[in-house]
Amino acid sequence: MNMKTKRVDLLIIGGGPAGLAAACAAREAGVTNLLILEREDALGGILRQCIHNGFGLHTFKEELTGPEYAARYIARVQELGIPYECGAMVISLSPERRAVYVSRTEGIVAVEAGAVILAMGCRERPRGALGTPGWRCAGIFTAGTAQKLVNLEGRMPGKRVVILGSGDIGLIMARRMTFSGAKVLACVELMPYSSGLKRNIVQCLDDYGIPLLFNHTVVDIHGRERLTGVTIAEVDGKKQPIPGTEREIACDTLLLSVGLIPENELSAMAGVALSPATGGPVVDETLATNVPGVFSCGNVLHVHDLVDFVSAEAARAGEMAARFLSGERAAGERIPLIAGNGVSALVPEVLSERPEADVTFMFRPRAVYRNARIAVFRGGKQLAVKRARILAPGEMAEITVKQDAFCESEGELTVSVEEVGA
Amino acid sequence: MLYDVILIGGGVVGCATARELARYSLSVALLEKTEDICNGQSKANTAIVHGGYDAAPGSNKAMFNVRGNAMFERITAELSVPFSRNGSLVVSFEESGIPALLALKQRGEANGVKGLSILGREALLAREPNLNPAVQAALDVPSGGIVCPYELTIAYAENAAQNGVTFFRDAPVTAVSRNADGTFLVSSPAGAFVARAVVNCAGVHSAELNNMVSEEKHSITARRGEYYIVDKAYRDAFHSTIFQLPTAMGKGVLIAPTVDGTILIGPTADDIPDKDDTRTTAEGLARVLSRAKRSWPALPARAFITTYAGVRAHAETDDFILGEPADAPLFFNALGVESPGLSAAPALGEFLAQSVAERLGAKPNPAFDPIRPGIPKFRDMTDTEREAAIARDPEYAKIVCRCELVTEAEIRASIRRPVGARTVDGIKRRTRAGMGRCQAGFCLPRTLELLAEELAASPLSITKCGGESRYLESNLFSGKAGE
Numbered sequence: 001m002n003m004k005t006k007r008v009d010l011l012i013i014g015g016g017p018a019g020l021a022a023a024c025a026a027r028e029a030g031v032t033n034l035l036i037l038e039r040e041d042a043l044g045g046i047l048r049q050c051i052h053n054g055f056g057l058h059t060f061k062e063e064l065t066g067p068e069y070a071a072r073y074i075a076r077v078q079e080l081g082i083p084y085e086c087g088a089m090v091i092s093l094s095p096e097r098r099a100v101y102v103s104r105t106e107g108i109v110a111v112e113a114g115a116v117i118l119a120m121g122c123r124e125r126p127r128g129a130l131g132t133p134g135w136r137c138a139g140i141f142t143a144g145t146a147q148k149l150v151n152l153e154g155r156m157p158g159k160r161v162v163i164l165g166s167g168d169i170g171l172i173m174a175r176r177m178t179f180s181g182a183k184v185l186a187c188v189e190l191m192p193y194s195s196g197l198k199r200n201i202v203q204c205l206d207d208y209g210i211p212l213l214f215n216h217t218v219v220d221i222h223g224r225e226r227l228t229g230v231t232i233a234e235v236d237g238k239k240q241p242i243p244g245t246e247r248e249i250a251c252d253t254l255l256l257s258v259g260l261i262p263e264n265e266l267s268a269m270a271g272v273a274l275s276p277a278t279g280g281p282v283v284d285e286t287l288a289t290n291v292p293g294v295f296s297c298g299n300v301l302h303v304h305d306l307v308d309f310v311s312a313e314a315a316r317a318g319e320m321a322a323r324f325l326s327g328e329r330a331a332g333e334r335i336p337l338i339a340g341n342g343v344s345a346l347v348p349e350v351l352s353e354r355p356e357a358d359v360t361f362m363f364r365p366r367a368v369y370r371n372a373r374i375a376v377f378r379g380g381k382q383l384a385v386k387r388a389r390i391l392a393p394g395e396m397a398e399i400t401v402k403q404d405a406f407c408e409s410e411g412e413l414t415v416s417v418e419e420v421g422a
Numbered sequence: 423m424l425y426d427v428i429l430i431g432g433g434v435v436g437c438a439t440a441r442e443l444a445r446y447s448l449s450v451a452l453l454e455k456t457e458d459i460c461n462g463q464s465k466a467n468t469a470i471v472h473g474g475y476d477a478a479p480g481s482n483k484a485m486f487n488v489r490g491n492a493m494f495e496r497i498t499a500e501l502s503v504p505f506s507r508n509g510s511l512v513v514s515f516e517e518s519g520i521p522a523l524l525a526l527k528q529r530g531e532a533n534g535v536k537g538l539s540i541l542g543r544e545a546l547l548a549r550e551p552n553l554n555p556a557v558q559a560a561l562d563v564p565s566g567g568i569v570c571p572y573e574l575t576i577a578y579a580e581n582a583a584q585n586g587v588t589f590f591r592d593a594p595v596t597a598v599s600r601n602a603d604g605t606f607l608v609s610s611p612a613g614a615f616v617a618r619a620v621v622n623c624a625g626v627h628s629a630e631l632n633n634m635v636s637e638e639k640h641s642i643t644a645r646r647g648e649y650y651i652v653d654k655a656y657r658d659a660f661h662s663t664i665f666q667l668p669t670a671m672g673k674g675v676l677i678a679p680t681v682d683g684t685i686l687i688g689p690t691a692d693d694i695p696d697k698d699d700t701r702t703t704a705e706g707l708a709r710v711l712s713r714a715k716r717s718w719p720a721l722p723a724r725a726f727i728t729t730y731a732g733v734r735a736h737a738e739t740d741d742f743i744l745g746e747p748a749d750a751p752l753f754f755n756a757l758g759v760e761s762p763g764l765s766a767a768p769a770l771g772e773f774l775a776q777s778v779a780e781r782l783g784a785k786p787n788p789a790f791d792p793i794r795p796g797i798p799k800f801r802d803m804t805d806t807e808r809e810a811a812i813a814r815d816p817e818y819a820k821i822v823c824r825c826e827l828v829t830e831a832e833i834r835a836s837i838r839r840p841v842g843a844r845t846v847d848g849i850k851r852r853t854r855a856g857m858g859r860c861q862a863g864f865c866l867p868r869t870l871e872l873l874a875e876e877l878a879a880s881p882l883s884i885t886k887c888g889g890e891s892r893y894l895e896s897n898l899f900s901g902k903a904g905e
Contacts, residue, residue: 003805039824089821100805104819107812108805126861128728131650133702136730138886138893142863149867154898155881180898219704225891241704252895 016045018298025318134221158253170257340416379411438771457888466732475530502796510566647689825858
């Protein structure tokens with residue numbers, strides 16, 4: 001049996017916000033033979049279940065719901081006549097950019113691609129990965145799974161809810177469960193700060209009187225069959241529960257919002273180098289991975305705070321893939337960057353010897369910094385500096401370095417944050 | 423309901439015995455307390471086929487372990503169950519442990535274990551480069567293997583059902599007594615059963631049943647073991663199963679690769695008063711980690727996909743207690759079947775079935791078919807095989823569990839098979855859907871729908887593992903389709 005084989009210039013894996021924006025930008029940059037593969041039944045990715053508003057303030061200067069935001073890009077994909085397949089899951093990817101996907105309509109299909117954009121998004125960290133002790137009962141869901149059940153399927157997973165972790169999906173679900181008649185008893189956060197957006201803490205917890213308990217965690221899970229309660233405790237500086245601070249909360253549902261993990265199984269198969277800092281591919285300022293012709297953007301690259309930034313990054317990936325296809329190749333070595341004081345999940349993590357444009361670095365602050373200074377140094381020389389009134393791990397920070405500055409300097413590149421006082 | 427034989431307990435010993443009894447012209451039924459077979463210690467253990475060097479020579483444990491071990495190639499081929507003879511190593515980190523390794527070797531040889539040898543440090547590190555370089559020596563057990571315990575148990579049950587054994591689930595036995603005609607009356611909420619013979623494979627609860635019919639009283643202690651499961655990304659970290667030589671500091675924990683590519687780390691061994699208490703504990707899990715690091719110093723902190731605990735049935739004799747008590751003829755016990763119970767199960771099933779058949783004077787069943795075809799697994803197929811599978815059944819093109827590449831076809835088949843899945847955990851154990859690194863985050867909603875559709879039930883009624891373990895509390899909108 002000869003497997004059905006397609007040849008495309010650009011294959012985009014994932015039809016969520018990253019894949020859609022990348023496809024539009026690539027098409028606009030002149031790539032005509034391209035294909036989006038989406039494993040779900042419809043385009044839009046996780047936005048399909050994000051029925052709350054707050055999307056698009058940067059991109060469209062207005063507040064949209066997730067499905068509305070996605071619909072604008074889907075309409076553009078259709079206007080531009082970009083081919084896509086839904087119900088089509090890529091199951092392998094080679095360093096030679098040969099993908100195999102399984103499709104509900106076409107069966108097993110191979111795609112030989114001139115370039116590939118990885119836009120597979122991320123998954124949620126489950127309870128098992130935390131090693132939270134107790135019973136393995138029903139009633140424990142990741143926040144995104146609960147969001148899908150409630151928003152897409154109209155099913156309520158429970159009535160008395162505790163949320164572990166204060167990531168954005170958990171915060172959004174605190175409000176959503178409240179709207180739907182559930183009582184959200186507490187949001188419990190291990191760290192002394194939230195990993196979610198400030199606006200979500202205000203609009204989803206504070207407005208409904210839901211307590212946010214910092215430096216607390218769930219230490220035991222009760223209920224042989226369905227969850228009947230959790231024991232929470234305060235933690236010390238080493239994140240260890242402090243004896244004597246335990247208290248039990250009776251609940252039937254525990255939602256987890258304890259981290260998102262970029263889904264890079266295919267990237268690894270293709271030989272793409274992954275970063276321990278982001279969980280995503282190591283990319284340069286053109287969003288190129290170490291595998292020629294393979295680019296990455298969106299939450300598969302690093303977990304973003306706002307979809308607007310995903311779209312902007314993905315559009316750049318689309319343009320850069322188009323340039324690659326037109327024969328332009330970055331020459332020379334790639335210089336590793338150093339994530340200095342206060343900087344985690346730095347993107348890009350490597351840089352071409354001679355960047356062809358200004359470069360914007362994005363990262364997550366390691367802690368809360370007030371009156372902070374973000375700076376980029378090279379070999380002792382300061383290439384860029386920026387003041388920020390407040391930085392928090394829940395919100396991405398960025399700093400841009402002018403192209404000229406790279407040409408006039410040599411040595412190690414470091415991005416760092418420090419508090420400078422008022 | 424009248425049967426020749428009633429088996430009590432749907433674990434690996436019960437299901438293996440059921441399958442072996444199907445070789446005879448007997449009417450057989452198996453009663454399982456919970457909502458599914460393979461729900462006790464058979465689902466939550468170390469998934470190992472032991473070599474047989476550990477138990478005392480002459481004990482049932484030693485004899486049935488060695489005999490069972492040798493049966494695994496044939497049984498797993500007949501039942502389409504993955505099995506690998508990956509070999510076991512019992513490692514010592516002290517030179518002073520070498521005499522103990524030699525003693526184990528001698529004991530193994532007395533038990534009839536073949537191919538045992540002592541390996542030195544260099545050979546060990548060449549074979550298992552992630553092993554702690556402080557290792558001094560190890561007992562090499564080439565006959566040691568690994569098997570998926572729930573696939574094996576379920577395959578035994580399916581093959582038994584295929585050959586006429588009837589399974590009753592949600593059928594806890596509340597009483598066993600003897601009728602005036604010498605038959606047994608076995609009472610359960612699923613009905614009253616009359617049987618000529620009873621086989622007691624009730625795991626941690628088996629002593630309670632024995633004590634209902636015999637004055638030879640026994641007691642079973644529930645010994646809990648806690649484990650971590652390491653992500654498949656580390657599948658090549660270890661190839662052999664690594665045991666630590668027991669020392670004065672304790673029995674040690676194992677690094678146990680599985681046939682599915684994950685690695686199990688554990689267990690602890692704590693006696694617990696509640697025999698069904700399968701909770702994990704912070705203290706137990708911490709103990710597992712600190713001991714495992716002795717063997718695998720570079721054990722990555724973020725490598726775990728989940729934790730679990732299992733309970734094993736420890737008898738006061740420290741051995742399997744098998745067969746009929748003197749005062750209870752035709753009541754066959756399999757008491758105290760703890761480790762190496764999984765390894766011994768094929769031999770225990772054969773022995774118990776032969777004993778029962780002999781006592782009942784049963785004739786062979788000429789229609790017995792030992793072959794149980796497995797559900798073809800999309801993840802194990804080549805792309806060409808996948809194309810062919812999709813051509814036969816288009817639902818092979820619908821991937822439900824993206825981590826483990828489980829298709830809708832496999833999930834539906836697992837529900838439709840004999841003794842099929844009725845719960846989300848049942849599907850998980852039959853197909854691996856939800857067992858991967860996202861732990862069902864993505865596939866749970868679809869799995870609930872598929873179960874509801876196949877069982878013609880409301881999604882609200884679907885459970886994780888029976889009883890009150892429902893996932894969904896209510897519909898948000900009245901008049902939702904499908905209810």
